[in-house]
Amino acid sequence: MKPSIPKGTRDFTPSEVYLRDFVKEKIKSNFELFGFEPIETPSFEKLEVIAGKYGDDGDQLIFKILSNGEKLSKADLDSFNDQNYSKFANSISEKALRYDLTVPFSRYVVQHQNELTFPFKRYQVQTVWRADRPQYGRFQEFLQCDADIIGSNSIWQEIELCLLYDKIIKDLGLKGVTLRINNRKILYGFTKLLGFENRFNDFTIILDKLDKIKIEGVTKELIKQNFSKDKIEIIKEFMLMKGTNKFKLKKIRKIFNDYKISLEGLNEQDFIIDNIDNSGGLESVDLKFDLSLARGLSYYTGTIFELTLPRIPDLGSIGGGGRYDNLTANFGKKSLSGVGISFGFERILMVLQKFKLFPKDINNHVHVLIANFGSNTTLICNSILKKLRDKGVKSEFYPDDSKLRKQLSYANSKKIEYVVLLGEEEFENGEFVLKDMSKGTQDNYKISELESVILSKFKKIN
């Protein structure tokens, strides 16, 4: 029987690694261009750090690590017999795999607060694990890419994050991306206006489903949860409001102006949109103020972002984020405001593949194969190999003097660009043959010219 890997995990072949690294590199280099610095946290945290941070549903999806050896003797059999498997699991596990990057980051900030300079701008590109039911586009192990600034209330940070989204999407060559933006304070003012601010969280959780279940679905859910019909009509009107960002903001301001909190949110929203407009706007991303954007996570307290690709409605968001004021409170450090964004790496990768947006030569990772014609020419071949490598030309020597057909087929399947043929006959004439694998052509050159001929093919190197 063939060996296999757990459901929901993936092996990545060289071609897949090249694609992933390409996207990773675009994201990381732009994070750094904007002044973010990388940190890394362990793959597993103490269970107490992770458990209880993601709601009951999230808790079910945490991968716990079994304690080793004698520690298993502490298994809580009473809980087992009561079929309380969660408590049973906690008695034989002290660690859990990272579920996201946000909670480990909050833990990091509090643990290292005395070593950090605030505002602390960090990025983190690491794997996370979730025991989710595997399905198309959803994995148990996947990459997250987060950038956050913590310890600054300045709304310039929100602007920076909009510019950062824009720059990365531009560099990836992705067209038709929308950056939806809203502010939870405005939403809160809205619920206050309608007199159900005590149900703010219920409301945002329902509203967050708008993309999936449409306005009809949201209406049904609101009715089911006893929101009154006249209020639902007003909700619908505001959520479906059309027009420019400025138009919508003005209209809302007229109505919500009485509430200090929504006024704050409106001012922040205006500040972001005005400053971006005055600097010439975004280049690749359509910035859209959208009162119906809610974001399900309850820890957001100000601006919220969501990056989408409207022409593929089923895709879901390809990024999201927002401002949070109390994330580090979980670990005993209060009133550190932060704001951050995340990239939906796996989905972005799927989209880039779908629209063939990767550079053509992304797989041509070995430049030159030197064919093997047996012991009489191996030494000269190996001295050439060394020279090419010293110049940065990715190259290899075929390890056996197999039939040329086999060697060329190897070069082909590895998408090697050029093959150097230097047999005894060529050697005696002081020549070599250079075969261009993509064109199928070949030319003779003097051995003394070999380095310069090959380097001229790879001008970009060094």
Next chain:
Amino acid sequence: MKPSIPKGTRDFTPSEVYLRDFVKEKIKSNFELFGFEPIETPSFEKLEVIAGKYGDDGDQLIFKILSNGEKLSKADLDSFNDQNYSKFANSISEKALRYDLTVPFSRYVVQHQNELTFPFKRYQVQTVWRADRPQYGRFQEFLQCDADIIGSNSIWQEIELCLLYDKIIKDLGLKGVTLRINNRKILYGFTKLLGFENRFNDFTIILDKLDKIKIEGVTKELIKQNFSKDKIEIIKEFMLMKGTNKFKLKKIRKIFNDYKISLEGLNEQDFIIDNIDNSGGLESVDLKFDLSLARGLSYYTGTIFELTLPRIPDLGSIGGGGRYDNLTANFGKKSLSGVGISFGFERILMVLQKFKLFPKDINNHVHVLIANFGSNTTLICNSILKKLRDKGVKSEFYPDDSKLRKQLSYANSKKIEYVVLLGEEEFENGEFVLKDMSKGTQDNYKISELESVILSKFKKIN
């Protein structure tokens, strides 16, 4: 109480990530220069893939992942009551974290054999996890860097791997590194000569401890395990043999010549050493044939390597590898010969830090901070910011108009190289001040020159 991380794991600050990425990049880029291509395997494998592959001691160190929810109802309580915790653990776990990269690689090759072109040259730079007792320089989560060629018997591969070790050590600037090389076939011939070839594995496991327990320790162990005293004397003589590689190989050849297997090993060893010598030798690494090199792992069948830094004897090896003929047999695919090497990433990192071998500017990752002097100049500052970033200058805008001292102190602690000061007064004069943070000097320039002045400081960019 401050939050913390599990023992044996580490948080990496930005400076630490820069150092790690520097070494990772040197290793990866040279792997690719030599024609190796990257693959990645999942962080966890099915338990059956990993269990039983590392001996009883290794098995104890595997991190198992607890099954979720209802699956826990299958817990084998009989084993628990018998205090057979290992069997108990296996009843509630189906997955385990990667313990090394070799076993997942073998699984990968067998699973994907029909998609691969052989010889398959892959590299893999990924984290592995071991439930080892944490101690100085030993972690529960650490990075491994492996390069292997599978599906080729050619001894040119061994030569390539010697050259690869040499190139990476050279690029890292590490001096005084020795590459010990031996061949398990020669060792086997040696045991045959002395008539204890049936105890080959016992012998190599004891011999492998030579560095740690010295020849006296090895002698004691051999006596304890009933090797005869006259044989131990011969063992000592050979193991302590001094002289050049050629001298030692010749001497051994005279004695072992009768055994086909040791003859094969000697021919391979000669082939490697002759070809490397004839190509001008290694540049940074001292290649040393050493009959006392054994390598503990039983799967090696031919050439074996070990990379050491003799001037730090306590360090242990900083790399190792060898040829194996049956690694994929575990997964049902026979007679695929492979050869590979591994880098001791964490130890190499420690050594580079100890000898301060990192480039000086490795921490200067943000180039420019634009100071914030309030709303009248923010727009011009932001348009400058955009221009700099478009040219690849890593830069940021301070988010608040705090006191200049605070802004400069932020730049200092982040090791930002230059600060642009553009307040209202400067703006009216059409000027800006550029402060060089390392020299402490500052100069006035025209705003129109800003881009070119800053770009001239960062000639290397683009």
